[in-house]
Amino acid sequence: MSAAVIWLIIALGLAGAEALTGDMFLLMLGGGALAAAGSSWLDLPIWADGVVFLIVSVLLLVVVRPALRRRLTPAKSLPTGVKALEGKNALVLDRVARDEGQVKVDGQVWTARPLNDGDEFEPGELVTVMHIDGATAVVWKNP
The missing domain is CATH 2.40.50.140 (Nucleic acid-binding proteins)
Structure with a gap:
């Protein structure tokens, strides 16, 4: 089994686990795993896949997750x-x-x-x- 398929399985597993939590954390890690799967098809060494996974996951967690949570979290209701x-x-x-x-x-x-x-x-x-x-x-x- 190639490394790309393993990264895809990890990405799908994290996305499926995210459906149970709803915290958007595992989904960002799944995005990192998906990016690592893409880099693994470029025939880069396995450590490069890990670096891609780490960098993309951290970027998604720091940049995308806060904006996504703000957008999906309902606003506090005004008193009526x-x-x-x-x-x-x-x-x-x-x-x-x-x-x-x-x-x-x-x-x-x-x-x-x-x-x-x-x-x-x-x-x-x-x-x-x-x-x-x-x-x-x-x-x-x-x-």
């Missing part, structure tokens, strides 16, 4: 709904106290209550939405 309001600034419209108040967040008016029961915020103050509790914005003012 009430989760998107957390951390946003709000303008106090009506006095916010323990059981009363309104704030305007991103152009929408929300009923509001302070994070700490003793806090009170007057109209015109800027507060931060800590979280949404039902239909009420729980707000806090940075000191």
Whole structure:
């Protein structure tokens, strides 16, 4: 059996193993083995095939793999709904106290209550939405 056939078998084995992992590591090594199979058909010494395998595998791992992973990895999703309001600034419209108040967040008016029961915020103050509790914005003012 020639060295080229052995390198092809190794390349196919690595590509098949990559199907089980999905990490793109073994696929890059398979590309190196495929390049070594090509160099082995040029009747180069066996050590030259190993050098081709090493160089091509390292290049694929360093250059191609990061770009391929960025392209195939889904982007982190943006928060939607009430989760998107957390951390946003709000303008106090009506006095916010323990059981009363309104704030305007991103152009929408929300009923509001302070994070700490003793806090009170007057109209015109800027507060931060800590979280949404039902239909009420729980707000806090940075000191």
